[in-house]
Amino acid sequence: MYLGLDLGTSGLKGVLIDADQRVLAEAHAPLKVSRPHEGWSEQSPAAWIGAAEAVLGVLARHGLGQVRGIGLSGQMHGAVLLDAACDVLRPCILWNDTRAHAEAAAMDADPRFRAISGNIVFPGFTAPKLAWVARHEPEIFARTDHVLLPKDYLRLWMTGAHVCDMSDAAGTSWFDTGARDWSEALLAAGGMTRAQMPALVEGSAVSGLLRRELADRFGLPAGVPVAGGGGDNAASAVGAGVVAPGQGFVSLGTSGVLFAADEGCRPSPETAVHSFCHALPGRWHQMGVILAATDALNWLAGLLGRPPADLTVALGGALRPPGRGLFLPYLGGERTPLNDAAIRGAFLGLEHETGAEAATRAVLEGVAFALADCRDALAATGTRLDHLIALGGGARSDYWLKVLATTLDLPLLVPQAGDFGAAFGAARLGLMAATGSGAEIATPPPIAREIAPDPALRAAFAEGHVRYRAARDAMKGLS
Template identity: 65%
Template structure:
């Protein structure tokens, strides 16, 4: 059996699968993040370790873990976990959706070496500008720094005692030569760092270490259990849904929103604000458009009107044409295609007739059109999407998925009941590492249903997208 651990922004999820990749048990522990100032987003890494103990203990009550041969890791990307020489955490982890380092990111992005080597714009959420911010604003912390780990790799340190990263996650730091799949000495030097601060690298499907003996005894796991390199959350989700070859793509409606396409080669186009990263398998890459608020926007609106997201979406009937009320989902800035940490969201077109139902539709449409923005950016790089898989909590809303299918004019497949996200992909990577298996272990799951574009509303959604773009210009003028 194999375990996948997915360290998400809002929780740590564990999945236990069999050799045949059937899920036999799962466990979840909720996590929270702190926003001590506008644009800041942090978590205490100690909570990740406590959550890991809890999910492993929970799995142990549901199944015999002595047969576990491998554990794979997935996690939210870009987080800066800063350690001293004794591996003590120096400050709360600065998360992916933290935009405080927008000045430092702009300074780095102005240096043409960063785009040329990484294949990406230097976004404020990336790791390197966060370290530049720490050096500038918290020099006493920077002076103690000995190692920088991404969130899942700090969890790996707990599991194995080793500083190790993988290619897919490391490609989101702005210190990585994405084409060469290695740290860039030039970019590290440009930020007053060197390889000694970085973890060693393995591919996502390779062994990164073995589980510590005391944890094996604590959790009832074999001492031969290996820990896979794993991947960033989106790359791991792609492994979970079998998106590993050129032409395959998925849309993820989680806290953030992602439009992800696999590539057989390295084909960056940084100017589009499309992310070009290494995939979690050797010699593969991927591109993705990223929006910072997907279900996060719906949950925000739910708190605003006093109803949870599930209640709001259940109240919707069949898909409707986009209404007068428009929503811009930029609650904490935006990445693709805007690359704007200062832009903020808003409702436009409110009137006396606007009610909760209209507001819910506007939020779903706003996120949908932001994803269409990503699709157009991907198309500009030459990436074509003929069909999509949908994953994430938002994919449970038929209304939302049909809106995306209609706006993008592509069929959207929904996997059979089950979780094929980051934790499942991480478990598959754990199996690959333990058995020496490859991409054949990442097959596309069985499809439960396919949602086709609603052709009768295609023109209405094109008009709605045009109004969304006009509202985008108006919002940019106010922020």
Template identity: 60%
Template sequence: MYLGLDLGTSGVKALLIDGDQTVIASATAALDVSRPHDGWSEQEPADWIRATEEAVGRLKASHPADLAATRGIGLSGQMHGATLLDAAGAVLRPCILWNDTRSHQQAARLDADPRFRAITGNIVFPGFTAPKLAWVKDNEPDVFARVAKVLLPKDYLRLWLTGEFISEMSDSAGTSWLVVGARAWSADLLAATDLDESHMPALVEGTDPAGTLKASLAARWGMGGNVVVAGGAGDNAASACGMGAVRGDQAFVSLGTSGVLFAANARYLPNPESAVHAFCHALPETWHQMGVILSATDSLNWLEDITGRSAKELTDELGEQLHAPSGVTFLPYLSGERTPHNDATIRGAFSGLSHQSGRAVLTQAVVEGVAFAFRDSLEALHAAGTDVSRVTAIGGGSRSRYWLKAIATALGIPVDIPADGDFGAAFGAARLGLIAAEKADPLSVCVPPATAETIEPEDGLSQAYEDAYRRYRALYPAIRGVSS
């Protein structure tokens, strides 16, 4: 058996697969996010351990014999978070998360140093790890002076599991400290934030062994000795492993809290001017590009809170048939935006409201706004040299057929729906655990799922969607100076 642990923003998922990659069981435990100020987003690392204990404990209660047969564990996690430890390994402050934008001034300062884009192949976004450390140095100097190690969230979980300070390439590529093409820490970029390689974990590939489960935890969970913990991956690369998007012609769209348009690459293709992320993949000698929007299903969750109707009720109200855009436009910039604007201070907006703009019209505008944000990412990928001819849909929002029809029509490409099964980040992490434990061939393990259905663009609405996308594109520059 092989266990995948996915440390997300809203919870931890534990998923168990067998040697044939059949999902045996899964369990989850919830996490909360603290937002003490506008633009802030934090979690206590101790809560990650509690949630992991809960999720694995539920697997032990329901499938004790299967859990006991675990030979490998893979890790997936929310990216970019700054988990700061002192010399004794104690946490110094709450982790600053990926969707925290407080460090936008520090990010702009670092991004103005041409070495960052040249070495990492990426803009220094406010959500990345390096500007968070610069913010801590500027605002919490006593904390910064005590920092001995900086870990990404899943790698703090690894420390608890194994006692090892280790990270891997896909997650580390999102720190603004990695030489992404050469897959190594940059001493120059670390020095630019008053750090050095002693503050960083060791680096391995996501498919490599990266520690062994502590005997105390193995005993608590009923496992034997020598359980290998794989390098793992950042959540998007782990999802790609779960979806089999590991070759140069494969892509997926993820409708989660944030939204991702992900394309695997056989070579390193940086183009920071397009605001596309160019990162290492979890497999050796493989990279990927992705456009990222910060509020995908989070936009519908916001509307859910406002209206008192569940997200499912809201999208069900739209029906199955795709409608022409109503003229109401929504910008999903509730937490700022990455691709293509790299704007931490922009905020969301509705435009074109009238007395006739009821709840269903607002829902339709939110769904279309997120679809158009994915279109922005598609255009940015094209500018970065990657052609995407079709995508597979994953994430909670992919359960809405209306949303998938809107995305297919906005992007002008087919959207594949995978056959029933769990192919997300936890499954990808379990695959990495299998590869590391058994020294298996990554390409033989990370194969795509069967396609259950393909949603084609609705040609009859393509022009209406193009017109609506032009309105959407014109709205950002119109409000940029007044919305921050």
């Protein structure tokens, strides 16, 4: 058996698979985000440990004595600051925190960051967060002995090792993405040293061995190898079998992602496309990222006092052309293609007849139009996508998938029931580390159905995207 743990923003998920990669058991523990100030987003690393204990406790009921490998996945870009005793110095600053926008802009103005990292220095990346801490919390910065990414704090708890994989490290702005190593120049420019960084391994390699204390507590074999793992999207790609050029997925999670695998490093920072290492050796990937996908739907559901699923089910099955109302999903800034921490969302074109149904359609369409911006940014880099695997909680809505397929003008492949996301990908990486297997085991999931673009509405959604871009550009001028 092989265990995958995925540390998400809203919860920690565990998946147990057998040697044939069949899912044997799943468990989930919720997490909350703290927003003490506008633009801030934080979590306590102690809550992650509590969630991991809860998940392992549930999975232990199925018996973990035959586990031979463990893989880790997690939300990217977070800054976990540790002192010399490995004690946490402050709450983790998360990926969707935008407080470091000034520090990010200052770093991005240094041409070395884009040239070496291959990416814009986004406010949500790790390096500007440390610059913010140095400026606003100098006593904490002075005590910072190690910086870890969220999943790697779980690794420290599990193995005692300070280690990170290449895919997660590539999202820090301290990393030479082409060379797959920390950049001494970028670390120095950010006031950091290599000694403060974790050691690096590939996602499918062994990063450490499970501590006996945890093994005894949860009925796991002592010394089980823990794989390097991957950032959540790279791990999701391993779970979905998106590991070769031409393969891609779209994820409707808290954030929205358009992901394309590649065999080479092809940075294009001017497009605001993310160019990162994949979780497998010798592979890279590109992503267009929006900060609010299901997060936008959940926001509307909270406003209306109704469950998100009820809002989408009420739309029925037949796709309709975009309504008069427009929604810009910039609830906490935006990445691709805007790179704007200050821009905020908006409803436009509201009228007396606008009700819950029309507002829901506008939100789903707005997220789809934002992902179409990502498609256009990826196309500008020369990336070609023939189809996309649909992942994430939002992919449970057939109506949303129809909107997305028609807006992107790409067929969406919907996997059969089951988890083929980050936790499953992490378990696959655990299997690779334990057995020495490679990318050949990262096969695509069985596909239940294909959702094709609606030819009768293709032009209407293309026109809706044009209206969306005009509204986006007007809103950007006000930010």
